[in-house]
Amino acid sequence: MEIVKNYGKMIVNNLDNHSKAAKRMIEIGLWAESLRSLYLSDKRIPSTYKKLAQIALDDVRYGLQNPKKSVLCNIFTPVEILQCFDLKALSIECLAGYMGGFTIEDYFIDKAEDEGIASTLCSYHKCFLGIMQYPLFQDALMSVTTSTACDGNINTFRYLSQKQNLDTFVIDVPHNYSLENKQYVVEQLEELIHTLEEKTHLTFDENKLKEIIHRENLSHQYYLEYLHEEQHRYYPNTLTLNLYSALTSHLEIGSQKVLDLYKQFNEEVKEYPEFHGHRILWIHLMPYYQESIQQCFNLSEKNQIIVSDFTLDYIEQMDEEHPLDALAEKLICNYYNGDYERKVQYIGNLAKKYQFDGVIHMCHWGCKQSAGGVMLLKKEMEKLHIPFLILDGDCLDRRNCQDGQIKTRLEAFIEILDQRGDKS
Numbered sequence: 001m002e003i004v005k006n007y008g009k010m011i012v013n014n015l016d017n018h019s020k021a022a023k024r025m026i027e028i029g030l031w032a033e034s035l036r037s038l039y040l041s042d043k044r045i046p047s048t049y050k051k052l053a054q055i056a057l058d059d060v061r062y063g064l065q066n067p068k069k070s071v072l073c074n075i076f077t078p079v080e081i082l083q084c085f086d087l088k089a090l091s092i093e094c095l096a097g098y099m100g101g102f103t104i105e106d107y108f109i110d111k112a113e114d115e116g117i118a119s120t121l122c123s124y125h126k127c128f129l130g131i132m133q134y135p136l137f138q139d140a141l142m143s144v145t146t147s148t149a150c151d152g153n154i155n156t157f158r159y160l161s162q163k164q165n166l167d168t169f170v171i172d173v174p175h176n177y178s179l180e181n182k183q184y185v186v187e188q189l190e191e192l193i194h195t196l197e198e199k200t201h202l203t204f205d206e207n208k209l210k211e212i213i214h215r216e217n218l219s220h221q222y223y224l225e226y227l228h229e230e231q232h233r234y235y236p237n238t239l240t241l242n243l244y245s246a247l248t249s250h251l252e253i254g255s256q257k258v259l260d261l262y263k264q265f266n267e268e269v270k271e272y273p274e275f276h277g278h279r280i281l282w283i284h285l286m287p288y289y290q291e292s293i294q295q296c297f298n299l300s301e302k303n304q305i306i307v308s309d310f311t312l313d314y315i316e317q318m319d320e321e322h323p324l325d326a327l328a329e330k331l332i333c334n335y336y337n338g339d340y341e342r343k344v345q346y347i348g349n350l351a352k353k354y355q356f357d358g359v360i361h362m363c364h365w366g367c368k369q370s371a372g373g374v375m376l377l378k379k380e381m382e383k384l385h386i387p388f389l390i391l392d393g394d395c396l397d398r399r400n401c402q403d404g405q406i407k408t409r410l411e412a413f414i415e416i417l418d419q420r421g422d423k424s
Helices: 002-015 019-040 047-065 079-084 092-101 105-114 123-131 153-164 179-200 206-230 239-251 256-271 291-297 323-333 340-354 368-383 403-423
Strands: 070-073 088-091 142-146 168-171 278-283 303-308 358-364 388-393
Touching: 002 019, 019 047, 019 092, 047 088, 047 092, 047 239, 047 256, 070 079, 070 092, 079 088, 079 179, 079 206, 079 323, 088 092, 088 239, 092 105, 092 123, 092 239, 105 123, 123 153, 142 153, 142 179, 153 168, 168 179, 179 323, 206 256, 206 303, 206 323, 239 256, 239 291, 239 303, 278 340, 278 403, 291 303, 291 403, 340 368, 358 368, 358 403, 368 388, 388 403
Parallel strands: 070 088, 070 142, 142 168, 278 303, 278 358, 358 388
Antiparallel strands: none
């Protein structure tokens, strides 16, 4: 970790006067971590997870090296359309997270606040806006975002557009599904396609989008089969790998590499032994750096995070013959969109279907959506008699996370799971 911290300091020291050198250092760091994950990581980590890490890291490195072939976006952006134009999706959450990986997230967060950004804004957004004060990702083709889930998304992208003169396309997603609302979103997607045609000088190919949706459907099938198998297998992972899973399931979904990855997950998990520990469903973001949570879950034979809800926010089969309608439905019916009751019902169904031993919800600093509705989710878990833990903290800014408090509450939660296991 000291090596990473020192490397991060070198990046920061070069940002103001040698930004090209800083950018190159970030590229090299991502490349080195990709190689480490593939060849030097813990031998207990399954080979498919190593491949997952490589995909997630290489995507950002590609964006640094090919900005005009990249689009800045949020995690709910319909990346399938971007793939039709051979564009890479770079989410602001992803970019901020990787700066956290270099342990320099605080520098960019402070930079954004010095520019007048409110301290109460989500730390991912603040970090991203701090990053954009430097010529690291400013040459992106454009930015695309949606109104889904986060009320800070649109303001963050509008601020970016004004400050950096970067064209921004906002998709307004209605809260509820109806034929009228679906058509409203389809029209916006058509407008996005027209914008991309103008910017790339390429012609949209609907057949290519159909192929992408087809691969996405197959990927979902493989992933659900994998998840069914994983719930009773010891298939070790880490907090960071769970984060990579959420990124890949959004930013690369529909690609051949993700289809191959999910197929490999489904095949490899069957080779692993039975798991007799605590099976956890994680809700919302993960503080991947937090030591107590790492000690509890990373490669643990006792406590295993089976899946994060972000990976399953929309995993329905999609209409391949009407791809824009399918994408509109995906945006509207994503369970992070609309009333919080939709999420409560969805999580309850997941918990019953996969019989999780416990559910953990992270209330991330600055996220009104997660903090505002968590008690509704708690009541639902009480009805289902499933232990439910609420953690408060910051999933990116290490300065806002109280390790001692998290450790105490997590240990008490695991003790409850132990007692329930003894009774059964």
